[in-house]
Amino acid sequence: MPAVEPQLLETRKIHYVRLVVNWINLSTPFGLLISVIGRAKLSKGPQGLILADGYKFSFPIASAFTVGNVIITASNFTRFTARLPQGLVHEARHSTQWAFFGPLFLPLYTLSMGISWLWSRDRAALNLFEMHAGLDDGGYKRFVRKPRNSKRAQERASLTDATTQLAHSGQVASTLRTEVETMTQEPTNPESTNPPSTPVTDHRCD
């Protein structure tokens, strides 16, 4: 057995329950059948899990996959855990999912994978089963939402820039106009602008 993470060292009651349930729902026999067909080598894993390495087929495309209590890899588990230290923890959670869903696991997993692909163009990022098993632990990328109106935001920003430039040009033009008017103004006649000092009195007699 390869070196495993501390959380896999303790075998608790829940792991015995998982072991029994996955035998009863036939997922573990199914996993063993796949391992035998893929000519994988079986060994005892932690918490009642069975490790199958050296699997000869390239499908499914994954560094490891789990069916019932059987964790299968085309590589070997020393290399697998060296690359993904939490990889077995991730696969053990898939084993628990098999105990919950039994034969429904595969169709539900496939559906969840399809939805994830449609929304994120990634088969795992929004796949509920992979999210529950731990995306980081499984070496998957997290989904990062892109701003949906980024194009509109860019258009709005360039429009704001253009408006600011236009306003600035207007201010410059206004300043220039004032300066030109000041330069070309005729000298004013002070008399014409001053009001008469004495009020006009009507001297007519009635």
Ligand SMILES: [Zn+2]
């Ligand atoms: Zn996984």
